Amino acid sequence: MRQANIRTAVAALLVALLSGCTATRLTTEAQLPPPLIEKLPIRVGVYYSKEFREYVHRETRGTIEYEIGLGAAHVTNIDWLMRAMFTDVVPVEDPAKIADSNPPFVFVLEPKFEEYSFLTPKDVAGEAFIVTIRYMLTLYDGDGARVDSFTLTGYGREKARTLASKEPLAVATQRAMRDAGAKVAVELTEQESVRLLIRNAGSFSPLRPPPLYPPAGETPPAEAPPRAAPTVEQTPVGESPSEAPPEPEPPPSTTGV
Numbered sequence: 001m002r003q004a005n006i007r008t009a010v011a012a013l014l015v016a017l018l019s020g021c022t023a024t025r026l027t028t029e030a031q032l033p034p035p036l037i038e039k040l041p042i043r044v045g046v047y048y049s050k051e052f053r054e055y056v057h058r059e060t061r062g063t064i065e066y067e068i069g070l071g072a073a074h075v076t077n078i079d080w081l082m083r084a085m086f087t088d089v090v091p092v093e094d095p096a097k098i099a100d101s102n103p104p105f106v107f108v109l110e111p112k113f114e115e116y117s118f119l120t121p122k123d124v125a126g127e128a129f130i131v132t133i134r135y136m137l138t139l140y141d142g143d144g145a146r147v148d149s150f151t152l153t154g155y156g157r158e159k160a161r162t163l164a165s166k167e168p169l170a171v172a173t174q175r176a177m178r179d180a181g182a183k184v185a186v187e188l189t190e191q192e193s194v195r196l197l198i199r200n201a202g203s204f205s206p207l208r209p210p211p212l213y214p215p216a217g218e219t220p221p222a223e224a225p226p227r228a229a230p231t232v233e234q235t236p237v238g239e240s241p242s243e244a245p246p247e248p249e250p251p252p253s254t255t256g257v
Contacts, residue, residue: 024064024065024066024067024166024169037084037085037185037186039084039085039086039087040085040086040087040189040198041086041087042086042087042088042106042198042201043086043087043088043089043090043103043104043105043106044082044086044088044089044090044105044106044107044108044109045089045090045091045092045095045098045105045107045108045109045140046078046079046082046089046090046091046092046108046109046110046111047091047092047093047094047095047108047109047110047140048075048078048091048110048111049110049112051112052071052074052075052111052112052113053071053072053075054071054072055069055070055071055074055113056068056069056070056071057070057116061120066169068116068169068173070113070116070133070173073177074111074177077177077181078111078181078184079091081181081184081185082109084185085185085188085189090105092105092108094144095108095110095140095144095146096144097144098140098142098143098144099142099143099144101142104142105142106142106197106198106201107139107140107141107142107147107194107197107198108139108140108144109137109138109139109140109188110137110138110140111135111136111137111138112135112136112137112138113133113134113135114134114135114136114151115132115133115134116131116132116133116134117131117132118130118131118132118169118172118173120160120169121160127159127160128157128158128159128160128168128172129157129158129160129168129169129171129172130155130156130157130172131155131156131157131169131172131173131175131176132153132154132155132176133153133154133156133173133176133177133180134151134152134153134154135151135152135153135154135180136149136150136151137149137150137151137152137184137188139191139193139194139197141197142197142201147193147197148191148193148194150191152180152183152184152187153180153183154175154176154177154178154179154180154181154183155175155176155179156171156172156173156174156175156176156177156178156179157172157175158171158172158175
């Protein structure tokens with residue numbers, strides 16, 4: 001009887017060990033649609049920290065361990081997006097050491113993960129996985145000084161097939177990345193600090209036309225005087241050209257007239 005109880009206890013222990021946490025591992029892919037924006041002719045830098053490049057989100061929900069690789073796909077996405085927005089994009093190893101760069105940078109951007117979170121159908125008693133990704137973008141000027149920082153958030157949703165399926169979570173993550181990428185494409189150059197750096201570099205965003213007059217203290221470039229339109233003498237009706245009053249001496253001949 002005692003041996004039977006021992007065998008039962010051992011069996012129960014084995015079942016408990018075998019029914020422990022199951023791992024759900026997924027790696028996001030780099031997928032962004034082509035942005036419909038006009039490329040600005042400026043030189044910018046992008047700085048990716050080691051933490052950002054290798055970022056993996058890990059958490060445990062009940063008996064499921066989630067491990068979601070985000071860093072590598074985001075580096076690819078941001079590189080592609082920045083090259084669609086600006087004519088010259090250069091990776092930077094340290095924003096504090098760019099002051100002597102030649103040609104100079106208009107600005108350097110550093111992305112960081114602020115939040116990655118998701119809800120499963122079990123969490124919300126629904127039928128979809130919902131993903132939120134929040135980023136902080138830190139802005140440096142051409143001398144490497146920190147100028148500004150702002151956050152952008154992307155959201156994604158995908159209908160679930162099974163509660164433990166990783167495919168809907170991967171799709172929802174991709175959609176959150178695309179949503180965030182679209183916001184970067186539209187909102188980055190709308191930031192006043194970014195506009196100011198572009199303006200100081202002598203380039204103007206297509207979203208805002210250049211001023212009609214130069215800034216105070218600057219002299220507009222010299223331009224050639226406008227060419228006067230040739231005058232045409234009118235002959236009164238009923239009179240012949242010989243009867244018209246004498247014409248003034250014509251101006252010096254101009255090429256093409």
